[in-house]
Amino acid sequence: MEKEPKGDDGGDLKLLGLTVSPFVIRVRMVLQMKAVSYRYIEQDLFIKSDLLVTSNPVHKKVPVLIHGGRPVCESSAIMEYVDEVWAASTTGASILPADPYERATARFWAAYADSKLLPAWVGIMWAATEEERTEKVDETLAAIGRLEEAFGECSNGKAFFAGDSVGYLDLVLGSQLLWFGVLRKMFGVVVIDDDAGSKTPLLASWAKQFVETDMAKEVVPDVDTAVEYLKKLQAHRPGSTVTQLLS
Amino acid sequence: MMGDPAVKLVGAFGSAFSHRVEVALRLKGVACELVLEDLRNKSELLLAHNPVHKKVPVLLHGKAATCESLVIVEYVDEAFAGPPLLPADPHARAAARFWAHFIDEKCMKSLWAALWMEASEAQRTSMAEAKRSLALLEQQLSEKSRFFGGDSIGLVDIAASGLALWLGVMEEISGVTVVTDEEFPALRRWARRYVGNEDVKRCLPERDRLVAMFSECKEMFRAMAMGSDAETVN
Numbered sequence: 001m002e003k004e005p006k007g008d009d010g011g012d013l014k015l016l017g018l019t020v021s022p023f024v025i026r027v028r029m030v031l032q033m034k035a036v037s038y039r040y041i042e043q044d045l046f047i048k049s050d051l052l053v054t055s056n057p058v059h060k061k062v063p064v065l066i067h068g069g070r071p072v073c074e075s076s077a078i079m080e081y082v083d084e085v086w087a088a089s090t091t092g093a094s095i096l097p098a099d100p101y102e103r104a105t106a107r108f109w110a111a112y113a114d115s116k117l118l119p120a121w122v123g124i125m126w127a128a129t130e131e132e133r134t135e136k137v138d139e140t141l142a143a144i145g146r147l148e149e150a151f152g153e154c155s156n157g158k159a160f161f162a163g164d165s166v167g168y169l170d171l172v173l174g175s176q177l178l179w180f181g182v183l184r185k186m187f188g189v190v191v192i193d194d195d196a197g198s199k200t201p202l203l204a205s206w207a208k209q210f211v212e213t214d215m216a217k218e219v220v221p222d223v224d225t226a227v228e229y230l231k232k233l234q235a236h237r238p239g240s241t242v243t244q245l246l247s
Numbered sequence: 248m249m250g251d252p253a254v255k256l257v258g259a260f261g262s263a264f265s266h267r268v269e270v271a272l273r274l275k276g277v278a279c280e281l282v283l284e285d286l287r288n289k290s291e292l293l294l295a296h297n298p299v300h301k302k303v304p305v306l307l308h309g310k311a312a313t314c315e316s317l318v319i320v321e322y323v324d325e326a327f328a329g330p331p332l333l334p335a336d337p338h339a340r341a342a343a344r345f346w347a348h349f350i351d352e353k354c355m356k357s358l359w360a361a362l363w364m365e366a367s368e369a370q371r372t373s374m375a376e377a378k379r380s381l382a383l384l385e386q387q388l389s390e391k392s393r394f395f396g397g398d399s400i401g402l403v404d405i406a407a408s409g410l411a412l413w414l415g416v417m418e419e420i421s422g423v424t425v426v427t428d429e430e431f432p433a434l435r436r437w438a439r440r441y442v443g444n445e446d447v448k449r450c451l452p453e454r455d456r457l458v459a460m461f462s463e464c465k466e467m468f469r470a471m472a473m474g475s476d477a478e479t480v481n
């Protein structure tokens with residue numbers, strides 16, 4: 001039997017996920033940054049496995065990190081958990097800064113990206129009418145506009161929200177970039193514009209740097225994989241919220 | 248201590264979210280100036296420091312203006328000395344964050360809908376969902392520990408504080424009962440312990456005043472519940 005990969009403290013590590021889910025992508029990127037080995041188990045969210053249901057009985061969602069048999073649920077809680085447990089890792093700096101105010105700022109904007117931006121672009125994909133779609137596009141662009149301003153304030157002229165290297169907020173927003181690609185390809189909607197005259201020039205440059213990082217290249221699938229998954233969702237569950245089926 | 252920047256909490260009387268921050272500060276022994284907003288006429292101070300959401304609470308500490316109640320509570324825990332609001336063990340910390348998030352995302356929303364939607368299939372669904380969520384919280388309370396956080400109040404207790412006082416007030420005003428001693432004995436015991444705690448008592452609004460204040464908002468709450476997002480007023 002194949003030996004289970006061990007975390008630093010000897011506990012075995014498994015991650016239950018969905019490769020195209022932003023919530024999973026961000027967790028995998030943290031694990032990658034910390035050079036932590038784990039067994040990745042892709043989940044079928046249409047037919048949930050016993051392991052998923054018993055590990056996350058409250059939500060039955062991915063990602064779930066199982067460390068030494070103990071599950072950790074909720075992507076934000078998992079990210080902070082990994083950051084704390086593998087704090088001493090020499091390969092990856094902490095994804096959250098040391099300063100409490102900077103940490104609060106990162107958490108605030110991450111919550112914003114997940115509660116305002118994400119549901120808006122999901123709404124574009126699931127809109128039943130042109131009117132609804134237009135509304136969701138407007139909401140998405142308004143939210144990304146806020147994040148463009150936030151980038152200006154947080155980054156201090158550096159490449160990422162967190163500075164010279166990728167941090168918590170970069171991961172939360174960066175994990176959504178894959179789906180911005182789907183929006184462009186399938187819906188002709190451009191969320192982060194990298195043309196001249198763009199309203200989001202800072203984020204355009206940030207996005208380019210983000211996708212070029214080693215961990216993004218390792219973890220993020222290509223847009224076509226996400227497009228195929230969306231088509232599968234549209235065919236099978238026309239009434240469900242996409243967030244339900246992205247986690 | 249001399250030289251420490253002043254702490255100012257921009258809140259509102261009766262806001263369960265403001266209370267979360269107030270209690271966190273009190274538990275850490277941090278003196279703060281409380282600025283109470285009139286939410287129908289929001290001040291420049293509030294709008295300037297929370298331009299994104301325009302909501303209370305906002306914590307001002309030196310150059311830091313922090314928004315979103317649970318983000319602020321973690322900030323207070325990290326920025327000030329005093330008894331920790333989160334456990335030391337990473338797994339326990341992750342669990343605390345999970346449950347705090349659960350309370351905000353699942354509990355509060357379904358409770359609001361159950362209390363204020365008009366009697367309908369949708370309201371009954373919300374009620375069932377609210378009770379399922381509360382049952383999960385009930386399970387988190389063991390016979391041995393006094394609070395979700397163990398022997399002392401922690402992040403999850405603070406997140407759940409709305410259930411300790413505000414829920415009863417809303418049940419009274421709406422005429423809809425969600426939590427009974429029979430169905431949720433542990434939660435009720437926890438609620439009594441929470442409101443009886445010395446630190447909590449000093450920042451809990453008087454129940455009568457809450458009833459009076461929220462009674463005037465009944466129609467607005469009902470109208471809000473009819474909309475797609477059951478967001479509480481803050």
